[in-house]
Amino acid sequence: MKAQVFRGVNQLNYEEVPVPELQSDEVLVQVRVVGLCQSDIKKICYPLYEPPRIYGHETAGVIAGVGEDVKGWQVGQRVVVMHHIPCMRCGYCLNDNFSMCEVYKNITTTAGFTPSGGGFAEYVKVPGHIVRSGGLIPIPDRVSFEQASFVEPTSCCLKAVKKAQVSPGQTVLVTGAGPIGLMFIMLVKYFGARAIATDLIPSRIEKALAVGAEAAFDARDADLQQKVFSLTEGMGVDTTLLAVPSDKAFFQALHCTRKGGKILFFAEFPDEVEIPINPNILYRREIDLMGSYSSSYRLQSLAADIVFNQRIDVDALISDRYPLQKLAKAVEQAIKPTPDTYKILIYPQATVG
Known part of the structure; x- marks a missing residue:
């Protein structure tokens, strides 16, 4: 063969x-x-x-x-x-x-x-x-x-959505609108939540909207946090699903996720990447960081x-x-x-x- x-x-x-x-x-x-x-x-x-x-x-x-x-x-x-x-x-x-x-x-x-x-x-x-x-x-x-x-x-994406406890009425930020990010958008919508997507490629931003995202923005938009807050009554999203291995996307997630919210790492980062973070951000805002690997x-x-x-x-x-x-x-x-x-x-x- x-x-x-x-x-x-x-x-x-x-x-x-x-x-x-x-x-x-x-x-x-x-x-x-x-x-x-x-x-x-x-x-x-x-x-x-x-x-x-x-x-x-x-x-x-x-x-x-x-x-x-x-x-x-x-x-x-x-x-x-x-x-x-x-x-x-x-x-x-x-x-x-x-x-x-x-x-x-x-x-x-x-x-x-x-x-x-x-x-x-x-x-x-x-x-x-x-x-x-x-x-x-x-x-x-x-x-x-x-x-x-x-x-x-x-099955792999579903595990992440379930682990993040995405539920009806919530708002979820999906970073990256490649095939995995687009599947996340579909699953978020299927479970009754709203998806906001980001990407760097204009056609992927349009594709995110086509498959069910409520809003989609260029990840380089200087007003991204303000736009996310305007869609979430000033609170920020309940959960962010990181579908791209980007430290910039992680810090955007920190800025856009509400107090008491969750940030889930789905994409695998290169081993040499280290992300410095003040632990008081997690402590004072009660942000949960989690990872989801495989199915x-x-x-x-x-x-x-x-x-x-x-x-x-x-x-x-x-x-x-x-x-x-x-x-x-x-x-x-x-x-x-x-x-x-x-x-x-x-x-x-x-x-x-």
């Missing part, structure tokens, strides 16, 4: 690799669509993991093989593949910190080499633990593979329901489609987006674009 193999920093090689061999409790999935995620880009562009590896984890496809001990799954079924499932027994899992679980971190889907997601290949193998523990989700007939590939990123198993079914029943419009997030052989070009576009670049989808089985 063909796969895009990570051979070193910024080195992707479109090459022939063996189709993964199944153990008795494993499932083989033919990948139809896989989303390009910022975490994939980070792993490709920085020396974080030793090559060779095959990345890609926002995967939707068709079951192409099942081990002899697998129950409840058949060849031909359309499925979403979740690349991590927690153990549900460790101290982290018992406290709902599923993404900290060692099983969650270390058992993942693979197309060969060190297991690393494996979606950037024609076929991906799903380990027995993931098969047995809810990591395959049937795709309804009415739902396209493209739509289904959004279940995993929706929550407890919200996986809700994420699938939201996508499958079109409670948010994931089709509006798709901007580009690339065949697998052009993954490097897709990564380049994601790093240097055009004004109309949002979510990029990759197709191992077909030539597109």
Whole structure:
């Protein structure tokens, strides 16, 4: 089969690799669509993991093989593949910190080499633990593979929205109107809150309004705080969701978030970035700082329901489609987006674009 193999920093090689061999409790999935995620880009562009590896984890496809001990799954079924499932027994899992679980971190889907997601290949193998523990989700007939590939990123964003306790009537500032920021806007609106968005690209500011933001501003606007306060009766927003790794965005969040509000870090910052802050700001204004990494198993079914029943419009997030052989070009576009670049989808089985 063909796969895009990570051979070193910024080195992707479109090459022939063996189709993964199944153990008795494993499932083989033919990948139809896989989303390009910022975490994939980070792993490709920085020396974080030793090559060779095959990345890609926002995967939707068709079951192409099942081990002899697998129950409840058949060849031909359309499925979403979740690349991590927690153990549900460790101290982290018992406290709902599923993404900290060692099983969650270390058992993942693979197309060969060190297991690393494996979606950037024609076929991906799903380990027995993931098969047995809810990591395959049937795709309804009415739902396209493209739509289904959004279940995993929706689950990640949904975890952040739930952790921040976004609720009806609140106002939420979303910094960054890329594909993740736009999904945040949709989810905030779905849960009955109002979204205010910021970005640096005019077309993304317009896109934020199109997908449901009540207001959207240039992040460089000198009057941003005043405009946010005018929309919130002089109080500031209840919560800010940081969807871009920017220290400037963080300080804007401090200025725009009300006393007793929350600021949630969703985007991962470069390790060398340090943000100086006077702790009395948090103390006197009772601001909660929190982080949200990856997804929550407890919200996986809700994420699938939201996508499958079109409670948010994931089709509006798709901007580009690339065949697998052009993954490097897709990564380049994601790093240097055009004004109309949002979510990029990759197709191992077909030539597109």
